[in-house]
Amino acid sequence: MKTIALLPAGSVSDEAAKQLFAGEDRVEWKHHRLIADVFQSTVNGISDYSVIPIENTIEGSVSLHMDWLVHEVDLPMQAEWVYPSIQNLISRRSELQNAAGELDFSRIKKVISHPVAMAQCLQFLREHMPNVETEHVSSTAEAVRIVRDHPGEGIAAIGTRIAAANNGLDLLATEITDHDNNYTRFMLVGSEPYTARKSDRIKTSILVTLPEDYPGALHQVLSAFAWRRINLSRIESRPTKKKLGNYYFYIEIEMSLDSVLLPAALEEIEAIGCSIRVLGCYPSFTYEQLL
Numbered sequence: 001m002k003t004i005a006l007l008p009a010g011s012v013s014d015e016a017a018k019q020l021f022a023g024e025d026r027v028e029w030k031h032h033r034l035i036a037d038v039f040q041s042t043v044n045g046i047s048d049y050s051v052i053p054i055e056n057t058i059e060g061s062v063s064l065h066m067d068w069l070v071h072e073v074d075l076p077m078q079a080e081w082v083y084p085s086i087q088n089l090i091s092r093r094s095e096l097q098n099a100a101g102e103l104d105f106s107r108i109k110k111v112i113s114h115p116v117a118m119a120q121c122l123q124f125l126r127e128h129m130p131n132v133e134t135e136h137v138s139s140t141a142e143a144v145r146i147v148r149d150h151p152g153e154g155i156a157a158i159g160t161r162i163a164a165a166n167n168g169l170d171l172l173a174t175e176i177t178d179h180d181n182n183y184t185r186f187m188l189v190g191s192e193p194y195t196a197r198k199s200d201r202i203k204t205s206i207l208v209t210l211p212e213d214y215p216g217a218l219h220q221v222l223s224a225f226a227w228r229r230i231n232l233s234r235i236e237s238r239p240t241k242k243k244l245g246n247y248y249f250y251i252e253i254e255m256s257l258d259s260v261l262l263p264a265a266l267e268e269i270e271a272i273g274c275s276i277r278v279l280g281c282y283p284s285f286t287y288e289q290l291l
């Protein structure tokens, strides 16, 4: 039996996790309202894995989660996969329509959702409800639950079709994200390798801290990969939180640690005085691979 900690039923995380573990019959889901508890459940050994959203097509890096992985926990990355984040405007249609039975957006007083989901729909909100109050909550599923529990207050949520159905609410507008092909990248973190499915794309994520900031320091780090023709898929500077302007470099590498070239490149980077923390070496799945 594998125990998986994740955000609530009806969240995008919930749908994405069930896609990764589709067909696995020995899985126990542990839903948590807060992402901190999703992490903690695996840290405490109550769960084997946590499902963590780390990047979105529209909004980019989910900084809070990335920083949590770097600063708060030591949970190795064991798999990454991509899942579509389709957002919808959800409430009770009967409360928000005019005498002609048409939806009247002006009757919506507040829109609530997860900050990343809200950020994916800013143009929609500006176009239809330019002055509406917005509020961030811990997940899209929590936002829909709040709408369910507060009838008659003119509140709408941004969330999934499943969350609307689970709570007996209506889809006032569907697929409202500002750009099509809106995907979220999820990371499975925990102490055991993920082996349920195989991918020929293996990645390694590392954090590099420079010994000091000198001209060309980062160039030296990147050249250790470049001349070995090791492909990097993402580089992001993250604050060390120790001093303004002090950064880690989060680097995703399209190569396994089991290769010959990558350990040699890491050795070269350490030889110039950098410190390296390996965050994980893991299979990477596209959405199509999991269908």
Ligand SMILES: O=C(O)C(=O)C[C@]1(C(=O)O)C=C[C@@H](O)C=C1
Pocket: 007, 010, 011, 012, 013, 014, 053, 056, 062, 085, 114, 116, 117, 138, 139, 140, 141, 184
């Ligand atoms: O709130 C949810 O539904 C989540 O799964 C969280 C989350 C996120 O943290 O980025 C995941 C994907 C969505 O695009 C929006 C929010």
